[in-house]
Every structure is written in structure tokens, then in C-alpha cells.
Amino acid sequence: MEGFVGPRVYSCYNCRNHVCLHDDIISKDFQGVNGRAFLFSHAVNIVVGALEDRRLRTGLHTVGDISCADCHEVLGWKYERAFEASQKYKEGKFIFEKVKIVKENW
Amino acid sequence: MSAPIVVGGGEAGPPGVCINDVLTDDELRSVLARLESEKDREIFGLVCKRWLALQSAERRRLAARAGPHMLAMLAARFGRVVELDLSQSVSRSFYPGVTDADLAVVARKFKRLKVLNLSHCKGITDKGMLEIGDGLSTLQSLDVSFCRKLTDRGLEAVARGCHDMRTLHLASCRAVSDVLLLGLSRNCPNLEELVLEGCTNITDQGITDLVGGCQKIKLLDVSKCSNVGDVGISNVAKSCSSSLRTLKLLDCCKVGDQSVLSLASFCMGLETLVVSGCRDISDESLKSLAAACGNSLKTLGMNWCLNVSDLSLSSILAQCRYLEALDIGCCEEVTDAAFQGLASVEDVLSLKFLKISNCPNITVTGLGIILDKCRSLEYLDLRSCPHISKTACDEAMLRFPDCCKVNYVGRLSEPDMKL
Helix, strand or coil: CCCCCCCCEEEECCCCCEEEEHHHEEEEEEEECCEEEEEECCCCCEEEEEEEEEEECCEEEEEEEEEECCCCCEEEEEEEEECCHHHHHHCCCEEEEHHHEEECCC | CCCCCCCCCCCCCCCCCCHHHHCCHHHHHHHHHCCCCHHHHHHHCCCCHHHHHHHHHHCCEEECCCCHHHHHHHHHHCCCCCEEECCCCCCCCCCCCCCHHHHHHHHHHCCCCCEEECCCCCCCCHHHHHHHHHHCCCCCEEECCCCCCCCHHHHHHHHHHCCCCCEEECCCCCCCCHHHHHHHHHHCCCCCEEECCCCCCCCHHHHHHHHHHCCCCCEEECCCCCCCCHHHHHHHHHHCCCCCCEEECCCCCCCCHHHHHHHHHHCCCCCEEECCCCCCCCHHHHHHHHHHHCCCCCEEECCCCCCCCHHHHHHHHHHCCCCCEEECCCCCCCCCHHHHHHHCCCCCCCCCEEECCCCCCCCHHHHHHHHHHCCCCCEEECCCCCCCCHHHHHHCCCCCCCCCEEECCCCCCCCCCCC
């Protein structure tokens, strides 16, 4: 349909499985192993891996890798718990690395 | 059924009589009562319409995904159902799901209902709760975890209407506040189990009000309620001292030593305590807890309690003889010395589930003592311990209990042990 504007979807870079929405971005200011990363409030079609306690730059966190449900590529991680009060806002939210997601036709 | 069947040992009735005509409903019901597995009971219902009607009438529990029309039909067919499970999957894309209209049907038609599970029914609102409060006065257990639209208004209506409420799960119902807790204390004196995980508006005042009227609470979960602190928890300990068995305070950062000391003073029967993330808790109060609750404590979660050291851990291991699950992840002060006391003890510990991940000062020596005394271990989390690895354990020739799953690097899924 010409001119139809739907939700702006991001897909897994490897298999184009839909994984998150542009409107769910909370912050673009994060750094992953492979460069820039974004914080999203929601994610779909992903599997959360084993949760681990890790000392990150911003303090102690419980995180788990997130991978594409179809092709199992690791796309980022999920914050499950945060020790510092200032970092609590990240709990339950998802980091997708910029190089691991692609815009789906927009 | 037309073929003649011989009834009893050699004593035949008149030829051509069907067994189904001879047996009465009561006799068939007593046969059904002896069938233990759900599958057998379902097969019973496959015999003929009469047996199906009997089996349906006896059925106590239903799990369904149904709209209002189907729900009404289910209520008509299964007249004695006391437990109804309409919970939905976690998936975000489920549509439309259970609605307030469905709850209106449930409230009007399932009059004997005692247990209702609506967890993850994201579409329901206070309107549905008002129906439930109006119609299901005998309701004893309600699970509306993750029903994010619910507020005090709807849930208070449930409290007012369901005086015999015993179990209430409100995990992630973020709009819930102290107002509801006051309502529960006024209307539901028999409340035994209350889950408020993630209800961040709850404060000490609400908790204090709650235990003013609800003094039979066995399980209280205020995990992630960051505004709850020592005042509220001390009041819980005092008011529910004889009933309290499980208390979960995960990431309640304002909870400190005073709460633990209150629990030690009042709650001798405490079985499960989770204070993970309560960073202000120190050795002294935990030692008192070990002394007071040593005979009852089975599960203790203390991960991220950075002040915990060998002093309290050794007391806990020595005095909590029935301890089955222990989590001291990220307790950086803990060293091998905490386990030295165990080496001289005769008894074997009943520990099944142990997490010592991120404990940089525990080495294979300490682990060796643990393995020696904990022969019932089923799960051991050793991740991110710099001195402990599979290689190091093999070199030290450590003997792991036969059924024990060991997590060195985080690939195993963790069993659910109430932590």
C-alpha cells in the first residue's frame, strides 16, 4: 500500500526475524562489545539466556544474553536486576547492539 | 452396548442385560473416585454420554481459554468446579485474551468457585474485579499477577466481597498502593498468602496497616518494593509471629538489621527468608537469626549482601541444621574460613541447592569442605569465582555428589528453589 506507515520494526541482522520496535527505544547511549547499543523497553521473538551477576561499568547487575528465537544469534542482553538505585530504571529492559539489528523497510 | 456381559464371578444375571443398566450413578461415582490420575478420569468420560455427564459433574478443576458464550456453557456442564484457570501466556502478542465481559460470566455462573487464576490476563480492568467482588463471595484464592491495568479500586472491591480470601497474588500490579492493604486488613482476616512483588507504591504504612487486621499471614512477598523498610517488616514480625513461614524481601534496599533482629525475636517458625539485595544487613543480626530460627530455616537468600562475612555464615551453617537452599552470590567478604567450622562437625548437612557465584575469596579448599559435608547437593553455582574452575576442581580431585549439577560458566538452567 502506498504511503502506509506502520510500526518501525527492527529485525535480526542474520535472519530478518522481527525483534523490536523503534518506538520502544529508551536510550541510544549504550556501548556493547561490538560498538553502539540501544536500550529498548520491549523485545519479541528472543530467548533470554542464563542469568549471571556481572560487575559492569555502571555497577553490579544481573544480566542474561538475548538471542534470536529463530537463528539463535546473540543480539544483546537483558537487564534483570541492578544494584545501584540510579541504574534500577534498566531492570526488565533490553539492549540490542546496533550491528545486530536492521531496519525492516523504513 | 448390546453384547451380553457376565456380571460377577460365574453368577450371571438374565442374558442380554447390560452392565451399564445395572450400575447406579452412585456406584459409578465411587468407581470414578478411585481413579487417581487426570488421564484415567478423562478416559472414564469417553465411555458414553452418561459416564461423561457423571465425570463432568465431579470435575473440580478447569483450565480454559474461552469467550463469554463458551464460559456459560462450561459453567452449565461442570457444575461443581471450584478451581478455574484462565491464565494466559507471557507473550505480548496475545489478543484479545480474557476480558471483563468474560469475568462477568464467571462471577455469575461459577458460584462455587474458590480458586481463580487470571495471571497475565493483561486485558482485564477494575470493571472485571467489581464483578468478581460482587459475585464470588466464596473465593479464597485469586491470582492477578501481571494484570497491569488493575488498581486499588477494583481490588478493594474484591477484598470487600470475598471475606474468606486466603491467597492473593498481585505481582507487577504497579498501581496497587497502601489503600488496598488497608482494605485487606479490614475485610480479609484469613489472608495467608500475599504476593506484592513489584508493587513499588507500597510503603511501611501500608504494610503496618495490613498486619493490623491480617495476623495469620504465612507468606509475604514484597520483593522489589523499594519503599518498604525496617518499620514495616518489624511490624510484620510482631503481628504474624506465629504464622509467618516465608518472607521475601528481594531488593528492598531500605530493609536492614532491625528487620532481621525483629524476625529473630518473634518469628521462630520462619522457613524461607530472602534478603538478597538488602545491602545494609550485617553479620550481627544474621547471627541472631541463625540462633533463633536454626530449627526451622530451610531457604536463605543473601545474594548481593555485601556486608555478610565469615562471622555470620559460619553461624548459619552451624546452627541451621535443616537448611536446604543457600544463596551467597556476590558476598565478597566470604572466605574459606566460613566453612572451616564444618570440617570438625560429625553431621552431614541437608543442603541441596548452593549458589556461591561471584565469591572471589572462596577457593577449591573451601569447596572441598562443602562437598564433603553436603552429600545431598543437587545444584551448585560456581560461576565467576576466580579460584574455582573445572580444571582446578579436577586437580584438587574433588568428589561431587552423584546427582549434583554444577554450573561453572552459566550454561545450565537453574532449578526453581524459591529463591
